[in-house]
Amino acid sequence: MNSQNAWIITGPTSGIGRRTALELAAYGTVVLVGRDPAKLAVVEQQIEARGGQAVPVVADFSDVGSVRRAAGEIVALGLQIAGVLNNAGIFPLESRTTRQGWDLTYATNHLGPFAFTEALVPHLPDGANVVFVCSAVEDPERRPAVMAGFRGARFVSVEASVRGEWKPGGSTRPGLDAYATSKQGNLATVLAFARETPRLRFNAVEPGFSPGSGLSRDAGPLLVFLSKYVLSPLAPMIKYWSTPKRAARVIAEVLTADSDASGVYYDERGKPMLGSAQVRDPGFSERVVAETRAFLATVPAAP
Numbered sequence: 001m002n003s004q005n006a007w008i009i010t011g012p013t014s015g016i017g018r019r020t021a022l023e024l025a026a027y028g029t030v031v032l033v034g035r036d037p038a039k040l041a042v043v044e045q046q047i048e049a050r051g052g053q054a055v056p057v058v059a060d061f062s063d064v065g066s067v068r069r070a071a072g073e074i075v076a077l078g079l080q081i082a083g084v085l086n087n088a089g090i091f092p093l094e095s096r097t098t099r100q101g102w103d104l105t106y107a108t109n110h111l112g113p114f115a116f117t118e119a120l121v122p123h124l125p126d127g128a129n130v131v132f133v134c135s136a137v138e139d140p141e142r143r144p145a146v147m148a149g150f151r152g153a154r155f156v157s158v159e160a161s162v163r164g165e166w167k168p169g170g171s172t173r174p175g176l177d178a179y180a181t182s183k184q185g186n187l188a189t190v191l192a193f194a195r196e197t198p199r200l201r202f203n204a205v206e207p208g209f210s211p212g213s214g215l216s217r218d219a220g221p222l223l224v225f226l227s228k229y230v231l232s233p234l235a236p237m238i239k240y241w242s243t244p245k246r247a248a249r250v251i252a253e254v255l256t257a258d259s260d261a262s263g264v265y266y267d268e269r270g271k272p273m274l275g276s277a278q279v280r281d282p283g284f285s286e287r288v289v290a291e292t293r294a295f296l297a298t299v300p301a302a303p
C-alpha cells in the first residue's frame with residue numbers, strides 16, 4: 001500500500017470510527033474529520049504515538065456550511081486521497097432539530113455526509129473508494145431491527161425528512177424513524193453514485209450491531225453501562241452483532257481493498273448483502289439523490 005495515500009474518515013473520535021482511524025494509520029495519512037478539536041487531538045496523538053500520520057479537520061456534520069468548508073480545507077491540503085469513509089452519525093431516540101429547524105438526525109447522518117461527498121468528488125483521483133457506514137435498520141424485513149422497535153425507513157420525500165416527517169405506521173419513537181430513514185439515505189447515495197460516477201468507487205458497510213460504541217449514549221447511564229460491559233462481550237457470539245474493533249477491521253478492509261467493486265453493500269463479516277427492496281429500486285435511489293441535491297442547492301454557500 002502506498003504510504004503517500006491519504007484516507008479521510010469522519011467521526012473518528014468514538015466507537016467504530018476511532019478504531020477504524022487507528023487501523024487506517026497503517027495505510028497512510030489519516031485525515032480526521034470531527035466536531036470536537038480536543039477529541040480529534042487525542043486520536044491524532046494516538047496515531048502519531050504508533051508512528052502514523054494524522055491531520056485533524058473540524059466539521060460539524062449537522063451544518064452543511066461547516067461540512068463544505070471542511071471539504072475545501074481538505075482539498076487545499078493537496079493530499080493524494082485514496083479513500084473517504086463517511087462514518088459520523090447519531091442516533092437520538094427523540095426528535096431534535098438543528099438551528100435551522102431541520103431534523104438533527106437526518107441532517108447529521110444524510111445531508112452532511114452527502115454535501116461532504118459532493119464537495120470532495122471532483123477532487124478525488126480515479127479509483128478512489130468512498131465508503132458509507134450504513135445500517136440494516138432501513139430494511140423493514142430485518143427481523144432483529146423490527147424486534148428492537150424499528151419499522152424500516154419511513155421516507156416520504158427529502159423535504160419531509162428535513163422537517164422530521166415520516167411515513168405513517170412507523171416506530172413509537174420518532175428517533176428510530178429518523179435514524180432508519182437517514183441511513184437509507186446513505187445507502188441510496190452509495191447505490192446511485194456508483195452508477196453515476198464509474199471512475200470512482202462507492203461502497204457501503206453495515207458494521208453489525210455494536211453495543212460497545214457511543215451511539216446509544218442517549219439510552220441513559222444504566223443501559224449504556226450494560227451495553228458496554230455486558231452486551232458488548234457477547235457480541236462475537238451473536239449473529240449480526242459486532243464490536244467497534246471487529247467492525248473497524250471489516251471497514252478498513254473494504255475501504256483499502258485493491259478491487260474494482262463499486263455499489264456493493266457489505267455485511268458485518270465483509271460479505272455482500274442486500275438492502276431493502278425499496279432502496280434497491282434504482283428509481284428510488286435516484287429520487288433520493290435528486291431531491292437531496294435540490295434541497296442542498298437552496299442552502300447558501302459558506303461566507
Ligand SMILES: NC(=O)c1ccc[n+]([C@@H]2O[C@H](COP(=O)([O-])OP(=O)(O)OC[C@H]3O[C@@H](n4cnc5c(N)ncnc54)[C@H](OP(=O)(O)O)[C@@H]3O)[C@@H](O)[C@H]2O)c1
Binds near residue numbers: 063
Ligand atoms: N453502533 C452500532 O450498533 C451501529 C450499527 C449500524 C451502523 N452504525 C453506524 O456506525 C457509525 C458510527 O457509529 P458508532 O456506533 O461508532 O457511534 P459513536 O461511538 O457515537 O461515534 C459517532 C461518531 O460520529 C461523530 N459525530 C456525531 N455527530 C457529529 C456531528 N454533528 N459532526 C461531526 N461528527 C459527529 C461523533 O463525534 P463526537 O465524539 O464528537 O460525539 C463520533 O466520532 C454511524 O454512522 C452509525 O450510524 C452503528
